[in-house]
Amino acid sequence: MSKRPQPEPVQVVKQRRDAALTALAGGVPYIQFLGIRFDRRGDELTGILPFRDDLIGNPMLPAIHGGVTAAFLEMTALISLSYLWLWEDVETGRIEVDALEAGDLPRLPKTVDFTVDYLRSGLPRDAYARARITRSGRRYASVQVEAWQDNRDRPMAQAMAHFLMPLRED
Amino acid sequence: MEADKARIARQFIDSIPHSLTLGMAITELGDGFARIEMPYDARFVGDPQTGVIHGGAVSALMDTCGGAAVMSHPEAPVSTATIDLRIDYMRGATPGQTIVAEATCYHVTRAVAFIRATAMDDDRDRPVATASGAFTVERGT
Numbered sequence: 001m002s003k004r005p006q007p008e009p010v011q012v013v014k015q016r017r018d019a020a021l022t023a024l025a026g027g028v029p030y031i032q033f034l035g036i037r038f039d040r041r042g043d044e045l046t047g048i049l050p051f052r053d054d055l056i057g058n059p060m061l062p063a064i065h066g067g068v069t070a071a072f073l074e075m076t077a078l079i080s081l082s083y084l085w086l087w088e089d090v091e092t093g094r095i096e097v098d099a100l101e102a103g104d105l106p107r108l109p110k111t112v113d114f115t116v117d118y119l120r121s122g123l124p125r126d127a128y129a130r131a132r133i134t135r136s137g138r139r140y141a142s143v144q145v146e147a148w149q150d151n152r153d154r155p156m157a158q159a160m161a162h163f164l165m166p167l168r169e170d
Numbered sequence: 171m172e173a174d175k176a177r178i179a180r181q182f183i184d185s186i187p188h189s190l191t192l193g194m195a196i197t198e199l200g201d202g203f204a205r206i207e208m209p210y211d212a213r214f215v216g217d218p219q220t221g222v223i224h225g226g227a228v229s230a231l232m233d234t235c236g237g238a239a240v241m242s243h244p245e246a247p248v249s250t251a252t253i254d255l256r257i258d259y260m261r262g263a264t265p266g267q268t269i270v271a272e273a274t275c276y277h278v279t280r281a282v283a284f285i286r287a288t289a290m291d292d293d294r295d296r297p298v299a300t301a302s303g304a305f306t307v308e309r310g311t
Contacts, residue, residue, distance in 0.1 A: 028215070028216055029212060029218060029224075030215060030226060034226075054187050055187070056188060057188050058251070065186065065188035065230060065234075066230075066237075067188065067227075067231070067234060070229040070257075071226025071227065071230060072226075074226045075226060108216075112258070112259060113257060113259065114257045115255070116229075116252075118253060118254065
């Protein structure tokens with residue numbers, strides 16, 4: 001009977017997964033411009049949008065610009081989808097972490113359409129977003145994404161997006 | 171009076187911090203129509219390999235332009251907010267070119283305003299994106 005293989009050391013796993021995420025999100029200038037970060041728990045990502053005065057759309061209320069909210073949702077959907085799409089290749093070593101770190105990124109999915117519902121005005125404080133990949137096919141993907149602030153059960157906005165997936169090179 | 175409304179609507183847009191951050195400028199406004207331009211900026215890039223502007227920046231432009239069209243409508247609301255916005259992306263905007271959005275507020279009810287918008291780069295015959303949306307109509311009481 002063959003011996004069960006030893007599990008990988010946790011720091012190796014973490015380094016690989018974090019490197020993949022950093023390579024994905026760190027390479028997009030608009031993510032840096034808005035100041036969006038991603039928190040990773042296993043393969044689940046949470047987008048974080050720290051509040052800044054120049055994100056305001058309505059100075060009277062004040063409220064976060066609807067365009068910022070839309071961009072935050074779209075970005076969270078795109079990165080979550082890409083991360084899940086890359087996950088297996090990163091885990092099996094088909095994509096080398098060194099290559100990712102060197103900026104050798106695979107092509108990202110392209111947004112086909114994006115529909116956002118504004119549920120509550122965005123308050124001048126941090127916002128969070130999580131996406132659910134409802135379908136990830138060979139060619140098209142459907143993603144639902146939701147953003148909230150103080151209370152997870154009172155979302156500020158939700159969106160539905162369709163993406164065109166890059167062609168796999170195999 | 172009309173010029174007054176246009177001035178108020180312009181002031182409204184010019185007072186939006188994030189629209190200023192994105193470098194947006196109104197080039198035409200009035201009667202439920204708005205045209206806003208956003209010059210190319212490397213900070214708004216979504217795909218570093220191609221230099222194409224991220225869809226999110228286009229969304230912000232469309233949203234602002236839709237709101238401006240609502241504010242400039244003859245039944246000018248005191249204020250407005252986006253209820254929903256759907257954007258269809260036809261193609262990536264050509265890197266280096268200014269993106270121009272045009273929005274028309276084609277119908278207003280007591281509480282809701284409806285808009286259509288198009289975003290273009292230098293090639294005006296092939297839109298970069300189109301959008302349709304609903305906005306609230308806040309009437310001062």
